[in-house]
Amino acid sequence: MENQLEQRKLWSALSDLFVDAKVDYKQIAEALKDFSIEEIEFALFERVAPVCISNMLAPIPPIWWYFDEDQLASDIEALIRKRARQGVIGKCACAVQRCLIRRIGSSTWAELKAEIETAKAAKGMTCRSQ
DSSP states (O other), X not given: OHHHHHHHHHHHHHHGGGSSSOOOHHHHHHHHTTSOHHHHHHIIIIIIHHHHHHHHHSSSXXXXXXXXXXXXXXXXXXXXHHHHHOXXXXXXXXXXXXXXXXXXXXXXXXXXXXXXXXXHHHHHHHHHHO
């Protein structure tokens, strides 16, 4: 159960990258500093972005402030189930989608990653000084 709660926390924090409001990278990084960079990157590009990116690309995004955490988790779990059932064509389409999402999100990821590394370094300094 704790792992599921941690995943929801991770997904929810990352979904803030896709709202129609100014993104607070420091706040997101602070929420994610206890996760590994690899875990965050996987969650961003394989779970959250495929579900949330349409909000970012819409001319008038329907989600302005935050994604509902329960709906977000439900949508991501549905995506995971759908991908598990995909055939060859579906897997190819998914691979193309992954490439597009990575290209669109590369600068966002670079900025978030830098903030996470800063937050992790600050956390490490705090732990050593105690």
